[in-house]
Amino acid sequence: MPEQLLFAMEVTLNGLMAGVLYALVALGFVLIFKASGIFNYAQGVMALFAALTLVGIQQGQVPFAHLINAVFGTEVHHFPWQVPSLIAIVLAAGVMILFAWIVEKYVLQHLIGQPDIILFMATIGLAYFMEGFGDIMWGSDIKKLDVGLPQGMNATIDQVTFDWFGYGFFIDNLDIVAAIVASLLVAALTIFSQYSKQGRALRAVADDHSAALSVGISLRFIWVLVWSIAGFVALVAGIMWGAKSGVQFSLSLIALKALPVLMLGGFTSIPGAIVGGLIIGVGEQLFEFTIGPMIGGATQNWFAYVLALIFLIFRPQGLFGEKIIERV
Amino acid sequence: MFYREAGDFKTSYRDDSQTFPIRLDRMGYYILMFVAFLVVPFFINDYWVNAVFAPFLIYAIAALGLNILTGYAGQVSLGTGGFMAVGAYASYKLMTSFPEVSILIHIILAGGITAVVGVAFGLPSLRIKGFYLAVATLAAQFFLVWVFNKVPWFYNYSASGQINAPERSVFGVIVTGPNTEAWAKYMICLVFVVVLAWVARNLTRGMMGRKWMGIRDMDIAAEIIGVNPLMAKMSAFAVSSFFVGIAGALFFTVYLGAAEAGEAFGITKSFLILFMIIIGGLGSIFGSFAGAAFMVLMPVFLKNVLVGGLGWPTDLAAHFEFMIVGGLIVVFLIVEPHGLAQLWRLTKEKLRLWPFPH
Structure with a gap:
């Protein structure tokens, strides 16, 4: 097989893996949008915050150490212990649930009935708040996240493809793990929303708020629930991204890319988020590989957005979105 | 007691539909203009113009522009930073290609070019709405910044990829470049702000x-x-991008002097200006100014209090700024979705009746 084609195949595979990570972030958006009609811009920052919290707990960092030191002139930084990964993950998930509860009680409660765009801007404010809060709580230096996920090139794939094509594909183990985790997560979410009582309530709310209220479903509980789930999804996404490229501010910018993913897939569809993520992941890698060198490279910065923009002009509701019906 | 429309008789339609129907408002406006044009320039120094006045005036123009699009026409845009970059690079190319033409014309032309680009990126708004459009404007933001970073023609093939404003003067007074005096910087921004605010008010x-x-x-x-x-x-x-383009051009030529697209006109700038109009008040000219003033003054204030007063490290103060801005956005949206402008309106309503309750 020609070298170029093999290259393209490898790029495509890597793009698919990157797409899984986009899809993970996009998943959190879809969950919240379906249940509450809120376009949660803060999802990316939630992933960053969750990852920061995880690393902080794991390494036994003192929360707000920077602030305490500045105010009292002390020199605290770490507790003398380290927390095992699994417990740290559970604790971080607990923090995200607490966060969901606080957001519901102090922000969303007061914004019920406001236009969508106001809610959207409120989540932008929330994102800024969390960004500052996370940095104050855990410090803004780049942190290394290690929860024992395998990393580095997958030797088996390299060997097998070498035997087949005479050229070994480079696939990161971490990406494979991410793909598996993402599919497990989607499966779990599907089972949860199809078969559990809360899951059914969730779908009822997504379908029609007032009708759900009238049959006795507590909107407040559902919102806390869905923000908690989104927080958990953010934690998973944060772990994956953090293990890949370190826990740092740019994490929340990468998460911005989940937006075109959503637009492509449709705001209300979980399969849409996955397919959209894969399309964007593969698309931007292939575009960079084929056209990129001709026009100066670094096209990943904008390709996703422009693709989504062009796509939307022809199909405003996205691939799997519900048809938009407008009435006066 | 003093703030009344009573006794201020309007004898023509013209009088009736003026911007400031109450005499005290009118006087306040004239006094403000007097102070801005004839008092401030004589007392201003480099610190004040660079830390407060120039950013305030320039951001006020950008906020006016975004407010026209978002507050008046209801189209949310997150591409403001990208459009400011268009204004900046357009003015740079014009200034270096036609050095003999006045910079005022260049800045206005830069606004015009930005308007054309803005319309091109606004075309999808006919099909897509709400936050779909907001995300679509992100395409403009990232694409434009990338173009200015990657196409060397835009920065005249300079090795650093930066653009530097050459020295230009208006009526013999230097207004750009490192030798600009504080009052000249201030005056050129002020003139643009006053004219554009007048245009915006009458258009809206x-x-x-x-x-x-x-x-x-x-x-x-x-x-x-x-x-x-x-x-x-x-x-x-078009109108919104025209304003934003002029703001970008002024931001680069007068305020920064040297700029790099990704750094000076990144996504954070888009959000900053969006926050200005949310805090100031959507759909209000006064709100654009109030929001710009707030967002420019707050960091200066925080820096003085936290770093200067309490001796905290600067990065901690920066994080606090993030928290406060984010928190304020949420609080404003909950308590007063129409922003500072609405508070101002309520105060005036109360003042009209004062000292009576009804």
């Missing part, structure tokens, strides 16, 4: 503004009563 209360507001409130209904959505949306994008 005229036929065009009413069409925009119709589209904002309910686009289908507006279309049924005869507003052409194509013209209304495109004109909103």
Whole structure:
């Protein structure tokens, strides 16, 4: 097989893996949008915050150490212990649930009935708040996240493809793990929303708020629930991204890319988020590989957005979105 | 007691529809203009112009522009930073290509070029709405910044990839470059702000503004009563981008002097200006100014208090700024979705009745 084609195949595979990570972030958006009609811009920052919290707990960092030191002139930084990964993950998930509860009680409660765009801007404010809060709580230096996920090139794939094509594909183990985790997560979410009582309530709310209220479903509980789930999804996404490229501010910018993913897939569809993520992941890698060198490279910065923009002009509701019906 | 429309008789339609119908407001406005044009320039120094006045005036223009698009016409845009970059690079190319033409013309032309780009990126707004459009404008943001970083023609093939404003003067007074005096910087921004605010005020209360507001409130209904959505949306994008482009041009030529697209006009700038109009008040000219003033003054204030007063490290203060800005956005949206402008309006209502309760 020609070298170029093999290259393209490898790029495509890597793009698919990157797409899984986009899809993970996009998943959190879809969950919240379906249940509450809120376009949660803060999802990316939630992933960053969750990852920061995880690393902080794991390494036994003192929360707000920077602030305490500045105010009292002390020199605290770490507790003398380290927390095992699994417990740290559970604790971080607990923090995200607490966060969901606080957001519901102090922000969303007061914004019920406001236009969508106001809610959207409120989540932008929330994102800024969390960004500052996370940095104050855990410090803004780049942190290394290690929860024992395998990393580095997958030797088996390299060997097998070498035997087949005479050229070994480079696939990161971490990406494979991410793909598996993402599919497990989607499966779990599907089972949860199809078969559990809360899951059914969730779908009822997504379908029609007032009708759900009238049959006795507590909107407040559902919102806390869905923000908690989104927080958990953010934690998973944060772990994956953090293990890949370190826990740092740019994490929340990468998460911005989940937006075109959503637009492509449709705001209300979980399969849409996955397919959209894969399309964007593969698309931007292939575009960079084929056209990129001709026009100066670094096209990943904008390709996703422009693709989504062009796509939307022809199909405003996205691939799997519900048809938009407008009435006066 | 003093703040009354009583006794201020309007004898013509012109009087009746003036911007400041109450005498005290009018006087306040004239006094403000007097102070701004004839007092401040004599006392201003480099610190004040660079830390407060120039950013305030320039951001006020950008906020006016975004407010026209978002507050009046209801089209949310996150591409403001990208459009400011268009203004900046357009003015740079014009200044270096036609050095003999006045910089005032260059800045206005830069606004015009930005308007054309804005309309091009605004075209999708005919098909997509709400936050779909907001995300679509992100495409403009990232694409434009990338173009300015990657195409060497835009920065005249300079090795650093930066653009530097050459020295230019208006009526013999240097207004750009490192030798600019504080008052000259201030005056050129002020002149643009006053003229553009006047334009914005009169556009928004005229036929065009009413069409925009119709589209904002309910686009289908507006279309049924005869507003052409194509013209209304495109004109909103054009006018808004014109303002933002001028702001970008001034930001680069007068304020920064040297700029790099990704750094000076990144996504954070888009959000900053969006926050200005949320805090200041959507759909209000006064709100654009109030929001710009707030967002410029707050970091200066925080820095002075936290770093200067309490001796905290600067990065901690920066994080606090993030928290406070984010928190304020949420609080404003909950408590007063119409922003500072609405608070100002309420104060004036109260003042009219004072000292009586009703």
